[in-house]
Amino acid sequence: MIKGSSDRIWSIIFILPSIILIGIFVYGFISWTGYVSLSEWRSLVPDYSFAGFENYLNLFKDFRFQADIRNTIFFTILFIGAVAIMGQLLAVLIDQNIKGESVFRNLFLFPMALSFVVTGVVWQWLLNPSTGVNLLLEKIGLSPKWYISTEVLFGIPIGKIEFGIPVAIIAIVIAAVWQMTGFSLAMYLAGLRGIPEELKEAARIDGASEWKLYRKVIFPQLRPITMSVIIIMAHISLKIFDLIYAMTGPGANYVTDVPALYMFEKTFRAQDYASGAAIAMILLISVAVFIIPYLLMNRRED
Amino acid sequence: MAKRLTKPLVYVILIAFSLFYLMPVYVLIVTSLKPFDQISLDTMWQLPSTIDLSSYSTAFSKLAPNIMNSFYLVIPATLLSALFGSLNGYVLSKWKFKGSELVFTAILFGMFIPYQSILIPLIVFLRDLGLYNSIPGLIFTHVVYGLPITTLMFRNFYANIPNSMLESAKIDGANFLKIYGRIMFPLSISGFVVVAIWQFTNIWNEFLFAVSLTQSDQQPVMVALQNLAGSQVVQWNVQMAGALLAALPTLLVYILVGKYFVRGLLAGSVKG
Numbered sequence: 001m002i003k004g005s006s007d008r009i010w011s012i013i014f015i016l017p018s019i020i021l022i023g024i025f026v027y028g029f030i031s032w033t034g035y036v037s038l039s040e041w042r043s044l045v046p047d048y049s050f051a052g053f054e055n056y057l058n059l060f061k062d063f064r065f066q067a068d069i070r071n072t073i074f075f076t077i078l079f080i081g082a083v084a085i086m087g088q089l090l091a092v093l094i095d096q097n098i099k100g101e102s103v104f105r106n107l108f109l110f111p112m113a114l115s116f117v118v119t120g121v122v123w124q125w126l127l128n129p130s131t132g133v134n135l136l137l138e139k140i141g142l143s144p145k146w147y148i149s150t151e152v153l154f155g156i157p158i159g160k161i162e163f164g165i166p167v168a169i170i171a172i173v174i175a176a177v178w179q180m181t182g183f184s185l186a187m188y189l190a191g192l193r194g195i196p197e198e199l200k201e202a203a204r205i206d207g208a209s210e211w212k213l214y215r216k217v218i219f220p221q222l223r224p225i226t227m228s229v230i231i232i233m234a235h236i237s238l239k240i241f242d243l244i245y246a247m248t249g250p251g252a253n254y255v256t257d258v259p260a261l262y263m264f265e266k267t268f269r270a271q272d273y274a275s276g277a278a279i280a281m282i283l284l285i286s287v288a289v290f291i292i293p294y295l296l297m298n299r300r301e302d
Numbered sequence: 303m304a305k306r307l308t309k310p311l312v313y314v315i316l317i318a319f320s321l322f323y324l325m326p327v328y329v330l331i332v333t334s335l336k337p338f339d340q341i342s343l344d345t346m347w348q349l350p351s352t353i354d355l356s357s358y359s360t361a362f363s364k365l366a367p368n369i370m371n372s373f374y375l376v377i378p379a380t381l382l383s384a385l386f387g388s389l390n391g392y393v394l395s396k397w398k399f400k401g402s403e404l405v406f407t408a409i410l411f412g413m414f415i416p417y418q419s420i421l422i423p424l425i426v427f428l429r430d431l432g433l434y435n436s437i438p439g440l441i442f443t444h445v446v447y448g449l450p451i452t453t454l455m456f457r458n459f460y461a462n463i464p465n466s467m468l469e470s471a472k473i474d475g476a477n478f479l480k481i482y483g484r485i486m487f488p489l490s491i492s493g494f495v496v497v498a499i500w501q502f503t504n505i506w507n508e509f510l511f512a513v514s515l516t517q518s519d520q521q522p523v524m525v526a527l528q529n530l531a532g533s534q535v536v537q538w539n540v541q542m543a544g545a546l547l548a549a550l551p552t553l554l555v556y557i558l559v560g561k562y563f564v565r566g567l568l569a570g571s572v573k574g
Binding site for chain 2: 006007008010011014015017018019021022025026027028029030032033036046086089090093094096098104106107108109110111112113114115116117118119120121122123124125126130131132133135136178183186187190210228232235238239241242245246260263264267268273276277279280281283284287288291292295296299
């Protein structure tokens with residue numbers, strides 16, 4: 001009895017520092033940021049007088065922030081789609097009992113070990129319209145403008161912006177996909193390896209073709225992984241900052257700007273802390289919408 | 303039969319993707335080996351006529367202090383966050399208490415937040431403590447915000463250690479600390495390796511905290527690389543050499559112990 005309670009005390013001593021740190025530095029600081037976002041702090045000198053939702057309202061009327069929302073939406077859709085499809089395709093191909101399996105796997109995974117800054121620096125040069133891949137593409141008569149382009153595809157005017165797919169964002173998607181596909185590839189590969197061999201054998205004995213085996217047995221088994229890939233990639237893409245900072249910056253007409261970048265510049269360049277905090281809160285809410293249900297779902301399964 | 307027909311197609315597709323993955327590596331290496339006067343757009347894809355390492359010495363002399371900063375940051379931050387993660391993981395997997403699942407979920411949420419949402423208070427806080435623009439300030443930051451991922455990894459790791467082992471140790475009279483010291487810690491050496499490699503890579507590559515919390519001579523290497531690449535006067539060969547130098551430590555880790563890196567990646571995707 002006495003020993004049991006001293007164990008209890010030790011377990012509290014082990015975990016309490018972390019609970020306090022997370023409590024202050026995650027939840028406390030988020031509340032503080034929320035408070036700043038409702039304040040008049042728009043210069044180097046802190047000013048906590050209450051401004052209501054003024055900072056938020058101004059943002060939604062702001063051309064740059066409207067462009068950010070558009071860019072984030074299309075970046076996220078294109079990025080997640082490409083990473084999920086490519087990761088699954090490459091995982092299935094690598095899983096075909098091929099020669100050099102580990103060479104391919106390592107090649108597709110190594111960019112995961114790189115910094116987004118390195119990726120940004122290299123792809124900035126590769127996709128610069130006057131250098132890089134265009135020197136090769138010109139030979140077949142193509143010369144895309146990549147991230148220099150200010151064109152918006154399928155644009156319809158909404159608010160102050162053309163709402164559609166900014167061509168420049170595609171260049172960022174290519175670099176981001178190059179870096180992150182390894183993540184989904186590894187997850188799908190682990191999923192494929194986790195499917196019991198008997199399940200595949202049973203389908204083969206029933207006379208299922210390889211294609212049918214994938215469609216009826218294997219792909220359905222991978223569905224929970226696709227779910228995880230989508231959630232993880234969604235939160236990465238909503239938060240994306242370093243890659244764009246290093247590769248293009250906000251771009252002309254803000255065609256490659258995103259909220260994370262705008263927050264940084266608004267806060268540290270323009271010293272508008274209140275608006276920066278408001279952008280951060282909007283960013284947080286957009287991530288939380290994906291993440292909280294995902295976390296709760298994961299807990300319930302345990 | 304059908305399988306044999308598609309095999310060549312499998313290789314064709316994989317090799318096509320390989321080219322996409324190798325293209326940046328090729329350009330990076332080729333460009334970094336060219337002397338300044340050979341950098342012209344028309345010959346960008348050609349191999350260098352002579353191998354010239356001068357861009358590496360230029361890049362190295364510019365980045366060396368920042369590379370050292372990164373090591374001073376990454377090593378203590380990695381060790382501390384792994385240690386805390388191990389303590390938390392032990393409690394949250396083997397000494398569950400009322401509400402421990404909720405505590406775990408609440409800790410976990412911290413790994414998904416956009417750090418912009420805590421950045422302004424963090425700067426105010428570090429300034430008040432005199433830790434703004436210092437490596438210790440960055441270490442502290444990475445330890446705190448690394449808690450969720452390291453806790454998650456260790457919790458998943460310890461969950462695989464059978465409870466029966468703890469039960470028999472308890473019957474032999476081992477208490478909380480002894481079980482940790484004699485059973486859990488020794489068994490989790492490979493867990494420590496996975497977590498350490500993951501944290502080393504992530505903290506080395508991290509940019510937002512680094513660029514917001516440090517200036518000039520305190521900056522880690524990724525900020526210095528970004529400054530190098532952002533300046534108009536630095537030549538492409540030097541930028542590419544700098545990118546390779548900055549990436550080298552994590553790249554080496556991946557080449558040497560990539561298996562553990564991938565394990566970390568999978569352990570960090572929540573379910574594990």
